[in-house]
Amino acid sequence: TPPEDSSSFHEQSTYFQNLGHALAKTNLAQREPYRISSIKIDFSQSQDPELGSVLVHRVVDHNTAPGKGGMRFGEEGEVALSEATGLAKLMTDKNALWNTGMVGGKGVIAVPKGTLSLFEPEVGDSQTTIQQKRERKKLVIRLAFQEMFARGLIGPHIDVPAGDMRFGPTEVSHGLQGIRDIITANESKNWEALNLPAEDIRHINFENIEATLTGKPTDEAGLEGRDEATGFGVAQTTKALVSAFETVDPKQALAGKKIILQGYGNVGSWSAKHLQQLGAIIVGIAERPSVGNLYNEKGIDLAKLDEHYAQHKTFAGFEGYQDTYSDLNTFLAQHDCPDILVPAAKEGQINEQVAKTLINLLNDNSMKNFYLIEGANGPVTPKAESILNQRPSTIHIAPGPYANGGGVFVSCQERLKNLGEHDLNRETAFARLINQGQRICSDSTDIMKVNNLSLFRAMWSLMALNAQISHKQDPVSSTQSEVTTQQAA
Numbered sequence: 001t002p003p004e005d006s007s008s009f010h011e012q013s014t015y016f017q018n019l020g021h022a023l024a025k026t027n028l029a030q031r032e033p034y035r036i037s038s039i040k041i042d043f044s045q046s047q048d049p050e051l052g053s054v055l056v057h058r059v060v061d062h063n064t065a066p067g068k069g070g071m072r073f074g075e076e077g078e079v080a081l082s083e084a085t086g087l088a089k090l091m092t093d094k095n096a097l098w099n100t101g102m103v104g105g106k107g108v109i110a111v112p113k114g115t116l117s118l119f120e121p122e123v124g125d126s127q128t129t130i131q132q133k134r135e136r137k138k139l140v141i142r143l144a145f146q147e148m149f150a151r152g153l154i155g156p157h158i159d160v161p162a163g164d165m166r167f168g169p170t171e172v173s174h175g176l177q178g179i180r181d182i183i184t185a186n187e188s189k190n191w192e193a194l195n196l197p198a199e200d201i202r203h204i205n206f207e208n209i210e211a212t213l214t215g216k217p218t219d220e221a222g223l224e225g226r227d228e229a230t231g232f233g234v235a236q237t238t239k240a241l242v243s244a245f246e247t248v249d250p251k252q253a254l255a256g257k258k259i260i261l262q263g264y265g266n267v268g269s270w271s272a273k274h275l276q277q278l279g280a281i282i283v284g285i286a287e288r289p290s291v292g293n294l295y296n297e298k299g300i301d302l303a304k305l306d307e308h309y310a311q312h313k314t315f316a317g318f319e320g321y322q323d324t325y326s327d328l329n330t331f332l333a334q335h336d337c338p339d340i341l342v343p344a345a346k347e348g349q350i351n352e353q354v355a356k357t358l359i360n361l362l363n364d365n366s367m368k369n370f371y372l373i374e375g376a377n378g379p380v381t382p383k384a385e386s387i388l389n390q391r392p393s394t395i396h397i398a399p400g401p402y403a404n405g406g407g408v409f410v411s412c413q414e415r416l417k418n419l420g421e422h423d424l425n426r427e428t429a430f431a432r433l434i435n436q437g438q439r440i441c442s443d444s445t446d447i448m449k450v451n452n453l454s455l456f457r458a459m460w461s462l463m464a465l466n467a468q469i470s471h472k473q474d475p476v477s478s479t480q481s482e483v484t485t486q487q488a489a
Helices: 009-024 081-097 127-150 169-188 226-245 266-277 302-312 328-333 352-363 382-388 406-418 426-451 455-470
Strands: 035-042 053-060 067-075 103-111 159-162 258-262 281-286 293-295 340-343 370-373 395-398 481-487
Touching: 009 081, 009 382, 009 455, 035 081, 035 127, 053 081, 053 127, 053 159, 067 081, 067 169, 067 406, 081 103, 081 406, 081 455, 103 127, 103 159, 127 169, 159 406, 226 266, 226 340, 226 370, 226 395, 226 406, 226 426, 258 266, 258 328, 266 281, 266 302, 266 340, 281 328, 328 352, 352 370, 352 382, 382 395, 395 455, 406 426, 426 455
Parallel strands: 035 481, 067 103, 067 159, 258 281, 258 340, 340 370, 370 395
Antiparallel strands: 035 053, 053 103, 281 293
């Protein structure tokens, strides 16, 4: 039975994972993570005692390959160990689907409740305050990555974190600098400077340390194009799907297709740009109330929109701005049904109510194919999917692990570059992404036909099958919980 729309993201993603494993008849649905590590950094005796104790959790799902997945930064409760555990399992399925040769990993840096404002700049902050907050965040991240690296919890062939919520290239750079501090201490034999015991450092392999993290700035061994990779993947997977379901020239698959996006952050904006480059028409963008909604039947000028938003931080005043704000459900009901809907904001946005609205729009429209592309993780709830699944030959939902998997795929390409594929560049990585996306699409449509499934369920089934293969040599899993405490200087 699908969980309610009000259930947590972890519950909803677990439902889809279990559904995939049930359809594929695999036995990994109830697997326990291989390693759970927790570190506490105590600031009570430091120059910044108000920071309290910061918790660092890192989860690796299985031990058959290095872990791969992002780090999140937030307050306790907002980011938590339980969330990291669920997301690590999801990352295993995503890595298996994209054949990255890695398993799922996920981590969080959790600061005490009520202290996020000590790290994140706010409107009205002076430049001095902004700099102080950035320095605090930098310190916490450097200490967290020093601890994880020194204790052998992360490394190029162990577990490779990347960016995620409030953890962009700048934060990744801070983490790498924390690791480099260990190298400096090791070379000078000045281990006390980092408050790390020498026995934790002497065993470390310092080769290819840049491959320990991905999502790095390009001038720090990062891969050009990583920032746009998720959006590029959304566009290319959409193109692959339309080519599979419609008799069209693949080069013209998206020509004239009308698209509405929800969310215009990194994923949404890059998705829009790349979809537009492939010939699609972006007619609508739904954002949060402070930004507003846009609709223009002739198509939104994205270049001008970016200039406008950079200056005003809102859509107000731009052509197509909707004077009266409405939620996504009302926004969709007010306009013609698009050919493609790309929710690229956050989980749970395509709920039972929105699904019913989409069904009504499609009933009033003669289109043979409608595509719902999950640019975000988990925007379609189980309740919504069960409603949309009533029309599996018309409504094609691309699940997040496929649609937004370009980010983790290119992230893994960055690691390969750092491990020795020095000629690997944006063009090579993106070409590989396109080829792998087409292969996944082909395999999924084959499963659809053989098993009479919707695209969404066929892809979750394929993920389960691939995950089973990637774990076929896995010994009995063991869970290790390690809690260590460092006193911050």
